[in-house]
Amino acid sequence: MLIDIHVHTKYNHQDTLLLLNVFPKDAGHLDSQNIYSVGLHPWHVKKGSLTDDISRVRKAAENPQVIAIGETGLDRKTDVPYIDQLNAFEQQLEIAETFRRPVIIHCVKAYDDIISIRKKFNPSIPWIIHWFNASTQIADELLKNNCYLSFGTMLFKENSKAFGVFKNMPVNRLFLETDDAGINIADVYDKAAKERAMEIVQLTVIIQKNFTTCFGTLI
Numbered sequence: 001m002l003i004d005i006h007v008h009t010k011y012n013h014q015d016t017l018l019l020l021n022v023f024p025k026d027a028g029h030l031d032s033q034n035i036y037s038v039g040l041h042p043w044h045v046k047k048g049s050l051t052d053d054i055s056r057v058r059k060a061a062e063n064p065q066v067i068a069i070g071e072t073g074l075d076r077k078t079d080v081p082y083i084d085q086l087n088a089f090e091q092q093l094e095i096a097e098t099f100r101r102p103v104i105i106h107c108v109k110a111y112d113d114i115i116s117i118r119k120k121f122n123p124s125i126p127w128i129i130h131w132f133n134a135s136t137q138i139a140d141e142l143l144k145n146n147c148y149l150s151f152g153t154m155l156f157k158e159n160s161k162a163f164g165v166f167k168n169m170p171v172n173r174l175f176l177e178t179d180d181a182g183i184n185i186a187d188v189y190d191k192a193a194k195e196r197a198m199e200i201v202q203l204t205v206i207i208q209k210n211f212t213t214c215f216g217t218l219i
């Protein structure tokens with residue numbers, strides 16, 4: 001079974017498990033066939049609706065099908081005030097910790113803050129940095145602090161920082177994703193296996209094991 005750890009739009013691909021990302025406004029009607037992550041994206045943080053959005057995330061976290069919180073995180077390239085993003089992010093981290101749900105993290109030019117918040121909160125649950133694209137030094141720091149790194153499109157950009165990290169990182173902290181980027185999960189597995197000189201079946205087993213370790217008794 002292949003696992004797509006972060007995708008927004010449901011698709012059917014043979015023998016693939018999707019962790020479907022849903023925004024708080026849509027979290028009221030979840031299909032019992034799927035598993036979900038629910039979270040307020042940093043681009044969507046609005047002061048006026050923050051309380052309602054956060055309570056929707058908290059309510060969703062009670063649902064056993066919602067196995068992760070997110071995507072949430074920090075983005076220095078969006079117009080949403082950073083202070084508001086931080087507030088929304090930290091409230092969702094508390095929900096994740098309360099309900100023992102791993103967190104799917106969106107991070108753009110804010111890795112240092114993600115790392116220092118992780119150290120400050122010292123959460124017991126792992127975080128998954130989706131669309132990871134930063135230096136080896138940052139990757140090492142995240143891995144040391146019980147984070148997983150997820151890759152999709154960046155595996156096809158061989159001069160990216162992400163690609164360099166992917167080639168050498170420990171595979172027991174790896175996830176793969178499509179994130180609605182117009183790529184096929186089977187192609188992502190294919191490329192990842194090739195770059196790490198392993199068979200797809202071997203990689204499939206590793207990622208399934210990572211999933212079980214990360215989500216523990218939730219699944």
Ligand SMILES: [Zn+2]
Pocket residue numbers: 006008021071179
């Ligand atoms: Zn996404």
